[in-house]
Amino acid sequence: VIPYGGGTSVVGHITPSKSDAPVLTLSLEKMTRLLDLDETSRLATFQAGVAGPQLEEQLKARGYTLGHFPQSFEYSTLGGWIVTRSSGQQSYRYGKIESLFAGGIMETPRGRLEMKPVPASAAGPDVREMALGSEGRLGVVTQAQVRVRRAPEAESFFGVFFHSWEQGSDAVREIVQNEIPVSMLRLSNPLETETTLILSGKSWLGMADRGLRMIGYGDTRCLLMFGVTGSARLFKRTRREAAALCRKFGGLFVGTIVGHTWEKNRFLAPYLRNTLWERGVAIDTLETALPWSQVREASVAIPKSIVDAAAKHNERVLAFSHLSHVYRDGASVYTTYLFRRTGDPDELLARWGTMKHDASLTIQRFGGTITHQHGVGMDHAPYLPAEKGALGMDAIRAVCKSFDPDGMMNPGKLF
Ligand SMILES: Cc1cc2nc3c(=O)[nH]c(=O)nc-3n(C[C@H](O)[C@H](O)[C@H](O)COP(=O)(O)OP(=O)(O)OC[C@H]3O[C@@H](n4cnc5c(N)ncnc54)[C@H](O)[C@@H]3O)c2cc1C
Known part of the structure; x- marks a missing residue:
């Protein structure tokens, strides 16, 4: 069932x-x-x-x-x-x-x-x-x-450019650890920043790009989107405090221009998957959560492991990450990767399998969870024992058996 x-x-x-x-x-x-x-x-x-x-x-x-x-x-x-x-x-x-x-x-x-x-x-x-x-x-x-x-009285999403991933991630951590009550933080790495800007399709993009480069926000720039949600009184204070803290880390506050586009499209980006698939490109995502002490290195290593895995099949892949779902002690690292679709489904599955496996091992090497939000299903089941331990897995199996002695409920998921 x-x-x-x-x-x-x-x-x-x-x-x-x-x-x-x-x-x-x-x-x-x-x-x-x-x-x-x-x-x-x-x-x-x-x-x-x-x-x-x-x-x-x-x-x-x-x-x-x-x-x-x-x-x-x-x-x-x-x-x-x-x-x-x-x-x-x-x-x-x-x-x-x-x-x-x-x-x-x-x-x-x-x-x-x-x-x-x-x-x-x-x-x-x-x-x-x-x-x-x-x-x-x-x-x-x-x-x-x-x-x-x-329901909140006010809500808006704001953009901030940082010179580098290091500055951006330090700013995000400080916002969280200083308990500034923003409603969302999402920091894109340089490749995701470029992709986001291009996909926004705005006519002023070329001019904005040149302007940003002139003032030092070049190839390594990272875009942070932060949300402010709540009462009108808190709204102003939170926006001011978050923007001020970002400036301390070299952030350039650009108001709601980019945030507004993100808000409009926040549930629409996945529809691109079908278009890309028809054009011969497959897309997948994977995610983890780790303590802050691991976040910076892991967020570089995870997309790199996907690129290296694709190279084993003589393929190139576009892999980029963002930080989202932040906590005082760590953050989720979310990686998107796009790769060429082949006519042969077995070959495509093998390529995907190598990328997914190598990325999963990298996540484990940094001590991250195999999933922050997508769950285990069948794809993450092979990695669960390393996370829960043998005793932990025994306990999970025992709980399932006690509710469902005949094993009729969704077999093959979790373990
Ligand atoms: C484009 C896209 C974007 C996504 N973004 C996010 C995201 O931002 N955050 C996030 O957390 N996830 C995200 N996901 C993953 C997915 O949406 C979540 O895992 C979601 O919680 C699944 O809900 P569902 O109702 O679709 O469940 P289903 O896909 O129908 O089922 C998922 C599992 O839940 C079980 N299940 C469903 N309903 C019940 C029930 N009532 N009782 C018992 N078991 C049940 C099913 O048996 C199955 O094991 C995304 C997925 C896609 C395709």
């Missing part, structure tokens, strides 16, 4: 594993309703098949927001977010889904698991933690309570 939310998994969560057993895909498409809004506690109860826009629309009508905006927002669902430990683009303000998920119901082969929406608890291990990241292996999340907030 494979629970199916929006079908946006990028790591093989909903692909049946090789077996002769019949497969039942269970769609949650019709389970989209807001069942209850407890305004005093700011807890909303939704059916778990609700997709991003349906969820936000229902909350907006009552003046609230969840604030969970993954790039797959248009299609991905609340249930999918919970069981894959998803992260929205403004997770710095709203938190990952782990902190938004308060409780709910999971129907398992052994019966119903009710997870009480208490704000905190010391009552031993928390069963809600078992639902998070369960990837359909324990049962079907049918309802979830989520922590909502009043």
